[in-house]
Amino acid sequence: MMLNFLLRSLCAALLFHSVNVSAQSLAFTFDDGPQLDKTPLLSPQERNQALLNALGTNGVSAALFVTVANGANQPEGMLLAKAWGQAGHAVGNHTMTHIDLNNSGVSLTQYQKEILDCDEIIRKLPGYQKWFRYTYLREGNTLEKRDGMRSFLKNHGYRNAYVSLDTSDWRLNEKLIETLEKNPHADLGPIRAAYLAHIRQRAIAYRELSQKLQGRDISQVMLLHHNLINALWLNDLIVMFKDMGWKIISPQQAFADPVYQLMPERQSAGQSLLLSMARSLGMGKFDGWECLVDDGDFEIESLGKLGY
Numbered sequence: 001m002m003l004n005f006l007l008r009s010l011c012a013a014l015l016f017h018s019v020n021v022s023a024q025s026l027a028f029t030f031d032d033g034p035q036l037d038k039t040p041l042l043s044p045q046e047r048n049q050a051l052l053n054a055l056g057t058n059g060v061s062a063a064l065f066v067t068v069a070n071g072a073n074q075p076e077g078m079l080l081a082k083a084w085g086q087a088g089h090a091v092g093n094h095t096m097t098h099i100d101l102n103n104s105g106v107s108l109t110q111y112q113k114e115i116l117d118c119d120e121i122i123r124k125l126p127g128y129q130k131w132f133r134y135t136y137l138r139e140g141n142t143l144e145k146r147d148g149m150r151s152f153l154k155n156h157g158y159r160n161a162y163v164s165l166d167t168s169d170w171r172l173n174e175k176l177i178e179t180l181e182k183n184p185h186a187d188l189g190p191i192r193a194a195y196l197a198h199i200r201q202r203a204i205a206y207r208e209l210s211q212k213l214q215g216r217d218i219s220q221v222m223l224l225h226h227n228l229i230n231a232l233w234l235n236d237l238i239v240m241f242k243d244m245g246w247k248i249i250s251p252q253q254a255f256a257d258p259v260y261q262l263m264p265e266r267q268s269a270g271q272s273l274l275l276s277m278a279r280s281l282g283m284g285k286f287d288g289w290e291c292l293v294d295d296g297d298f299e300i301e302s303l304g305k306l307g308y
């Protein structure tokens, strides 16, 4: 409890410390889509359309990273993925079944086959890019896997579609669904507020980390998911970033930042490129690192106190 309070005070202090007038740029990316799972609100088609509407209304060009088994293995899922490309968004590869390369039971060959099989399916889609997003943002539990994947991507002309701004939107999405399953009429206001506050805190903390590591504001690439919480409140999130003075750019523009050519020696345990860079420099535990790896615990606990 006390520790959480201290951590949060530290996060808040960092937040105030990092007020900066220059424009920070940011690209939006969505993993694990399209999702055909049932959710307590909105059909899969409505969720997909809500995401596309929020992006379209705000003139945002984003990227969808397809995990085939979540829906693109069925005609109705392919239609949802296709709608992203038709709306001008990029479509990238996020494996067939979302296996974890850090799992000792998953071989390099098996992981690469998942990428090639996914490629077979998505290459026909409009917006297709040779971009690969690692599942769980993990590059493998051995050097053989890490380096094997690095040469595989290079040989196949794939970009490692890094994430610099990692969020735990998935955790708040779980809380949202659990809340709606208990009570379909629950007041969702506090969950919406927690979602926006969480992403704002991560954004500011990763900006601070980029200034610390690179001496500048890098073009940030944010990770979100193709899920209900973003379908409900993505528009509010985009408006929040605009109000913060952040400039929204396309993933193509963001990946042109040379920081995305780096290959950190040491990996973080499945988080942002910036955290991997910090670890490679022997700065695994810099001021405020706790704010970036807590999986949204603070917001979940705060919601718990409100009875959620």
Ligand SMILES: [Zn+2]
Residues within 6 Å of the ligand: 031, 032, 094, 098, 134, 135, 136
């Ligand atoms: Zn994923």
